[in-house]
Amino acid sequence: MKNFSELSEQELLALAITLEEEDNRIYTAYAYRLRDDYPDTARMLTAMADEESEHRHHLLDLYRAKFGDFIPLIRRQDVKGFVERRPVWLAPTLGIDKVRDQVGVMEAETRRFYLRAAQQSRDAAIRQLLGDLAAEESRHETRAGELEATLVPAGVRAQESEAQRRLFVLQIVQPGLAGLMDGSVSTLAPLFAAAFATLNSWETLLVGLAAAIGAGISMGFAEALSDNGSLTGRGSPLLRGLICGAMTTLGGLGHALPYLIPDFHTATALAVAVVLVELGLIAWIRKRYMDTPLVSAVLQVVLGGVLVFLTGILIGSA
Structure with a gap:
């Protein structure tokens, strides 16, 4: 297991790609699990998964330009300092409030990662992209609230709360x-x-x-x-x-x-x-x-x- 400060720029980008892939799959899993009981929140999570996929493509483009096609597999558990994520998405029952709380934690954690990675990088292009993604994740936290307001209006949220109560x-x-x-x-x-x-x-x-x-x-x-x-x-x-x-x-x-x-x-x-x-x-x-x-x-x-x-x-x- 490596310390975060020991990661090279190639490893930082590889780790960022893995994190975006993981977040995309988690949001997709949340959306899949909630699609029947909470369809509007599921649409919100699908939209967020699509944004994570877009971030991944930006990272892949820069990685290929800098280091070629081979991407080493570096995961959060391979680096010291990451908070271990409980696999909430694998729980037999999935509460909608727990999902929304977990989404907020994920976005905040990813933003902190990009900020630290940008500070550590010495390559101007990598530093710029990581900084942009940090800002994007910060906006993503705000956008999650906007998406919820747009895709999960007050009436629907009340219906989902009632559905959760019935469950x-x-x-x-x-x-x-x-x-x-x-x-x-x-x-x-x-x-x-x-x-x-x-x-x-x-x-x-x-x-x-x-x-x-x-x-x-x-x-x-x-x-x-x-x-x-x-x-x-x-x-x-x-x-x-x-x-x-x-x-x-x-x-x-x-x-x-x-x-x-x-x-x-x-x-x-x-x-x-x-x-x-x-x-x-x-x-x-x-x-x-x-x-x-x-x-x-x-x-x-x-x-x-x-x-x-x-x-x-x-x-x-x-």
Whole structure:
């Protein structure tokens, strides 16, 4: 690995060509990944990829004039000082805000590279081109905002934000909410049945742990196997399964853990309080993300929870 200051002018140009090729392909990849959900932002990214391709052609023309046709392969990872880029474009899900942030970072980094390379070069033609490209990258940052304003007007941006919200609801909120509801409600009956049958905190805790973990494993597999997300847009089945399973377990553990308290009556009072908090949280999530009126959400969740709770008490007290 070389220090930046050790690069020759030939190597500086070769590295610049590689960087422009990389940026062009990244923007193209972003555009390809976003084309279905965010078509206007995809057009903006395609326009930026075309500009990077134009920069590359300018660099190639000067390189051939100075050094011939052979271009050594020099990449950012071969030179000390470059910030390592996380392969965001390879992530299973690609948030539009993350893409826009990454684009800004890429443009700023490329501009700094050209400024330093121009300062290091002693060849007038190379120095001029690198300086021009630094200025172009600076304008590119501004142009990215202009392109976004032109190709992604306010109404479209609002639509894309709404589309992103819908994807978040489909891929994260829905499986998480399903798990939390199942874990918080379905485990009430076995937990409180055990509680009132044994009047023993430790034994009740064991039943609660078994119910919570077992339900989490079951719900996780059920969600992951429900569909692969290719047609429904619900995203990675593995991610959905993990979210659903984790939230199911968490929902069941919430009212099981109070039975760590040895005193049975204190533990039961605390467990009932936790159940009320869980049901309130579920109702709020349904209102916030599922557009369910708060009164309807509270009635649906609380009514179901109370029925299961009473079922557990009746069975345990029999």
